[in-house]
Amino acid sequence: MPVAIIESLDHEGRGVAHVDGKVIFVEGALPREKVEFSSYRKRSSFEQASLSRVLRASAQRAEPACKFYGICGGCSMQHAELGAQVATKQRVLEDALKRIAKVTVGSIYPAIYGPAWGYRSRARIGVRSIPKKGGVLVGFHEKKSSYIADMSSCEILPPKVSALLPALRVLIAQLSAPDRIPQVELAMGDRIVLALRNLLPFTKKDIALLLAFGEQHGVCMWQQPGGPETVMPLRADESRFLEYTLPEFDLRLQFRPTDFTQVNVDINRLLIRRAMQLLDPQPGERIADLFCGLGNFSLPIARLGAQVVGVEGSQALVARAADNAALNGLSARSRFEVANLFDATPHSLRALGPLDKMLIDPPREGAVSVVKALDAQSPRRIVYVSCNPATLARDAAILVHDKGYVMRGAGVANMFPHTSHVESIALFERV
Template sequence: MPVGKIESLDHDARGVTRLEGKTVFVEGALPGETVEYALFREKPNYAVGEVSAVLRPSCARVPPRCPHFGTCGGCSMQHLEPTAQVAAKQRLLENNLWHLARLKPEQVYNPIYGPTWGYRHRARLTVRMVESKGMLVGFHEKRSSYVADLHTCPILPAHVSDLLVPLRQLFVGLSIRDRLPQVEIAVGEKCTVMVLRILEPLSGADEKLLRAFADEHGIVFFLQPKGPASAYRFHPVDGPDLSYLLPEFGLEMRFSPTEFTQVNPGINQMLIRRAMRLLDPQPGERIADLFCGLGNFTLPIARSGARVVGVEGLKELTRRAEENAAANGLAANVSFGVANLFECTPKSLGALGHFDKMLIDPPREGAVEVVKALGEDSPGRIVYVSCNPSTLARDAAILVHQKGYRFSGAGIVNMFPHTSHVESIALFEKA
């Protein structure tokens, strides 16, 4: 087996080394280590392998806490000490910005990070009956469509992790156990919801089992017979709704279990605090919140007294945002619109009117059409929240090299500890 010295981590948290002039990505290897590895994929320009032995370990290597690490595909960095994970993600962000955009921020912000266990309040788990193993409930195995045989998951809240085995026992007793492919979990301030994706109706006995399980474990079951919009509350019928709090801004944000919210509520609060500090919204200013979702940033901005226009591509989310604005007494400060921002043009953006400032929080695809559409009347300050360093770099290049903005600062947000996912926040100001 080949032996290599690991130079760095790539965007999937794989160690990078070289073999006969070819780049090799080694799963399970850390920078600075000397490892023996086995190749399982070879291409003309690169190869992929997996560690078979660590000959000289990194001082940042730690024993993984989860017994399923290495098999389950939910985490890829548990073998790296948490603060070293943060540093690796910061380097990845800076490398993307330099290599893809030839940019360095004027200031590198202190990273935002917090507790590394029990943080994941949203999860989508696969359910599958396997003859040799029984009923499985979990994430997919690494590099596989198979379901990991999970008995515990320390990145989930403890009360949810404790239900993995009872859920297996529950599902195996249902008449539709082969027609229940997925359970989606959403943990709120006042309740925990599990959405069961069902491909056939429940029997009367199934309904009785679900009600008893929900009552015993204090959860709420939703049923989803078709798409996400078809999900409905099954049992208990009455009780508190899902919500998360933004106490710094006096906000309670209600949401449906199938609507997008950040998985890590503690880090989300810190991210919003950072975004508000960088945006610095003032009473009377007119501010745009693009890709606004259900108002996660819109309502904190509105709390400052600014007038906010939120734009989102999904009508269901803008409806939820309007409900949250009204429930929090901010309806007079905000307005919401539905638009496909991936097809944004100078004309469609200009039709929204002048904005003093703008916050952009796009999905992984980034906001290239938005930044290309900015004209001479563009906002004086833009805060960009990103979940993909490469598309942030692409859009930052346009803002700086074509639109005349200064790249005032950037830093990472460790929203997903133990995974390779890199969230970040950046500030652009008119020169």
């Protein structure tokens, strides 16, 4: 069995070693560990491998809390202490900025921490009816596989939802067409919603079973017979909206189970606080919130006294943002528009009117069209919230080297503990 000394972790949380001139990526290994490994993919310059045995363990090694860790593909870093996980994510961010953007960060912000377990308030839980594996399986995909892991609990789901997985498995097996239910959408706000994607209409018996399950376990049962817009409660008298709060800003935001919201409520609140500290909205200022969603950052900006212009590609989310502004008495300080920001131009940005500051919160693809479209009239301060260090670094390179901005600081938020996902925030100011 080959042996390696692990030197570092890569952006996916794998141990990196060099053996006989080749780079070896060892899943489950930590820096400074001596390990035996087994390669499952070999190329001329690198190999991907599984950990076979730890010969010398790191002081940062932790015992995984989940008994399905290594089988389920949802988590990849439970074997590392939380502090080591966050330090790795900070290094991934710094390496991307140095290597791709070639910028010097003015300040490294303290990492934003939150609860390590039971944090996930949104999840898409897979369902498969496989008689050879005992009937219906409910859970996340297996590691490196499209199969559903045979699991009875999940440590990153809220405890109440985790405890429901076996009962949910029994429930779905009792329905008229369990093989036509591919997933269950979990959404939590002021209540817990389980929305079943049903490719065939539910029968009256199905609906009775689902409602009885919801009543017994204190959850709301919904169905989604078509696209995301078709999601609806099975109880006719139930509100079609959930709600989450931002107490620091005295805000209530309504959403539908299939709307995009952050999965980690605690980290979202702390991230908004950090963003508002960096953006520093002031009465009389006009601030753009690009990729604004349902108003997660827009409404705190308006609450602090500035005029906000929110822009988003989804008509449904723009309508939701406007409704949330009205719900919180902020319609006079906010305006929301539908636009494809991946096709942004200098003309489309100037059409938003004069802007003092800007917040950008794009998906993984980043905001390259937006930053390329900035000109001499662009905002003096930009706060960029990112879920992909590589695209943040690419866009930072344009802002710094082409658009005259300085990167004042950057840091990570541990939005997804025990995974390699890196959420970060950065501040740019025009020189």
